[in-house]
Amino acid sequence: MIKKSALPLGRISLFLAILVWLALLLVDLVRIFGMINNLDSGVSEEVTWILEILFFIFIYLVYRRIFWKNKQSDFLTLIWRGVSTGLFAASAGLLTEVIYLALGESKIGTDPFLRNVFYHINFALTSAFLIFITLLWKHLILYQKNKQVVNQWQVFEISLLGALFFVFFNHNNLDYSFLFGLTILLVISILLAVNLKWIPYLNFKEKWKTLLFLFLIMGCTVVLFYRVLDSGNEGNLQINLTDNLFLLALFGFVFVYGLFSFLVTLFNLPTSSVFEQKLTEAINFQKLSQSIQPEESEEQVLDILLDSCISASFSDAAWIELNPKESFQVKNPLRFLDESIKTEIRSLLPKETQSWVPASMTEAHQAQSIRIAHANYKSALMVHLLVNKSLLARIVLIKEVKEGFNKEMIGIIGTFARQACISVENHRLLNQAIENERYQEELKIAQRVQKALLPLKLDHPASFDICAYSNTADEVGGDYYDTYQVNETHFVLIMGDVSGKGTSAAFHMAQMKGVFQSLIQLGIHPAEFMNKANGALSKCLERNHFITASIFEIDTINKSFCHARAGHIPTLWYKAAEKAADFISIEGLGLGIVRNPSYKNHVQEETFEYRSGDILVLLTDGILEGRKETGEQFGYDRIKIIVEENHQKSPIQLQQEIIDALHQFVGGDGMIDDDYSLMVVKFK
C-alpha cells in the first residue's frame, strides 16, 4: 500500500490560497493608493496576473483534495455542496449590492479601498464556486469512463490551462483572439455535456432533488455572471480580474453542463420508473441465484420468488401452491387476497392444472397466461416450478385488467422461476453430497473399529496350526471368529455369522464378541455357552436378526474336541485315517430365534476324538453361497473335494486354495454377495 504523504495538502493549499488572495488584495490596494496619490506604485500588471493564476491553482488543489476524499459520496451530497457554495457566493454578492445601495453616495460608499476589498472578496468566492462546480461536473462526466471521454476531458483541461496563461498574451482585452478562445472552450464544453450517464441511476425522488439543486446552481451562476459583468463595467478598477478567459470559460462550462443536466433529468422523469424496475429485477435475480445459505431454507427462496414475480408483473394478487409431497410449508402462500377468493379463481383455472404430475417438460417450464372470468380479476399467469423432474410448486399471479401480462413480464418471470428452481436443486444436491460424505466417513471409522474386533493373533499351542480369514461384503460386516486359551491344554475356537450384512450386522458382531469374551471365562461347556449366549443376545438383537455360531473346545491332552452348533454352517472334518472329509452333523437352533429359556432344548453338544493330521474347516455361508453367473452355488461338495485333495498342505495354504477356488468359480460375472470367513485348524 502506498502511504499518502502525511502532509495535509488540502490545508496547505488552502493556506497558500488565502495567502495569495491577501497578496492580490494588497497589491491592488497599493496600486489604488498610488493612483489616488498620483504615484507610480511600481507594481506591474504581471504581478497581479501571476498572483491570480496562483490563486486559481491553489483553489483548484484545495477542491481536488476534497473531491478525492469524498470519492464515495453519492451524487446528491456532492451536488448539494456545490449548491451551498454557490448560495454562499451569490448571497455574498447580493449582500454587497445591498450594502452599496444602502450606502449610496456616502463617504464610505465611494471609498475605493473598501470597494476594492469587496470586489476581491466577491472575486474569490465566485472563483471558488466556479472551480468547485467544474470539478463536480468533471466527477459526473467521468462517472462512466471510456477512452473517448477521458481524452476529451484531457483536451478540455489542457485548453483551460492554456486559457489560464492566456492573460499574458492577451492582457484581458476582449478582442478576437479572446472570443476565438472562448468559442473553442464553449464548443468543447458542449461536446462534454452529453456525458450524463449518472442521471438514470437516480430514483424518482432523487431526480426531483437534483432538478432543484441544478436550478439553484444555475441561478447562482447567472447571478454571479451578472455581477461580474456589472463590476466589469464599473470602470473603477485598476485591474480587471474577472475579464479573464479562464473564468469566463468556466462560467460557460458550468452553465452549459448544468442546463443539459437539468433538461435531461426533467425529461427522464416519466421513464425513470422503468430503469428502477429493471434495477429491482436484476437485484431480485441475483438474490434468487445466490446459493441458499445454511440458515436459509427453500421456503425463503420461494418467498423471494413470489415477491419478485409480483413486482415484475405489477400483479394485484398472487398465491403459491406447494406440492403436498414436500416436507416444508410456505408461511404466507397468499398475497393480497384471501382463501375464499383464491378458491373461486382456482376453480376457473384449467382442470389439468389441478394435478401434480407435469404433463410435459417444455410445457411445465413456461409460464402460462390465462384469461379468467371473475368479478374482480380478469387475467392470470400460472408459473410451474420444476425441480429434478418433479413439480415442486405452482405460482399463480392475477391482475384486475384483461391481458395484463405482456411478453416481457412473462419472459422475466420465467427466468426468475428457472433460477429459483436451480437454487433449490443445488441446495438439495449439496445436502445430499454432504450427507454422503459424512456417511462415507462414518463407514471408514466403523471399518477401523471392526478390524480391531477380529483377533490379530490366534491363540494356539504347538499341537495344532490354525489360520483364519474374513472378508466383508460392504465396508463393515457381520462375520466373527475368535479363539480363547482356557489353560495350557484347553482352547476354544468360535466362528459366528450375524444375519444380514453392513452396519447393523457389524454392531451385532461387536455384541457377539463381547458375549463370547465374557462367557468363555466362566469355563462352561459349549451347549451351556450357547444357551447363555442366546439369553444375552436375545436382549440386544433387533427384531429380524439372529446369529449363528459354531464353537469348539479342544482338549489337547485327550486329543478330543467338544462341539456345539447353533444354526451355523456345519464344520468340515477331514479325518486323516479315512482320507475323507465330512460335515459334522449336529442339531442346534440359531441364536436369537427363540428368545426364552426353552432355547436350551434346541441345542446340544457332542465330543469327538481327533487324530494327528485331522483338519477342521469352519466356514460362514458366504463361501457356500458364492455363485456363478448361472446361479449355481459353490456348495458343500466343492469344499469337501478341495480339502481332501489338499489335506497335506498347511492351514494357510489350504485356506488360500479354498479362497482361490471360490474366486475362480465365481469368476468375473458371478457374485459373492455376502461376508465370508474361513478358519482352518490342522492337528499335528
Place this chain on the structure above:
Amino acid sequence: MLQLERTKEGNKDILRLIGEVDASNSVLLDQSMQEILQQGATFLLIDGNQLGYISSAGLGVFMSYLDDFSEQGIQFAIFGLNEQVTEVFKILGLDRLIQIVPDKSTAITLGNEP
C-alpha cells in the same frame, strides 16, 4: 427380484413367493405378512415353489413372526421349497419351529388335523 402373490382359499391365506428374498426386498415380505396378519388371518401358507433363494434377511422375517403366530394361535406352514432352500431352513434349525411340508395338499391337510 421378488414378486409376491396373495390368494385365499377358504379360511387359508396363501402367499406365493416368486424369485429371491434378499436384504433389499425382505422388507416387502415383512410388509405383506404384516398386512395379512392385520386382516385377521388364522391360517397362513407360504408357497415356495418358485422361490429360488432366501438370504438370512428373509429368514429373519419369518423368524420374527413366530411369536405372533403362537400368541394369536395362527397356523403357519411353508410348502414347495426346493432342496437347497429346505437345507437352509434345516441348518438354521427353523424346521423344528416352522412346519415345512413338501406340497400344498399336505399343507392343507395340516389344518384338518386335531
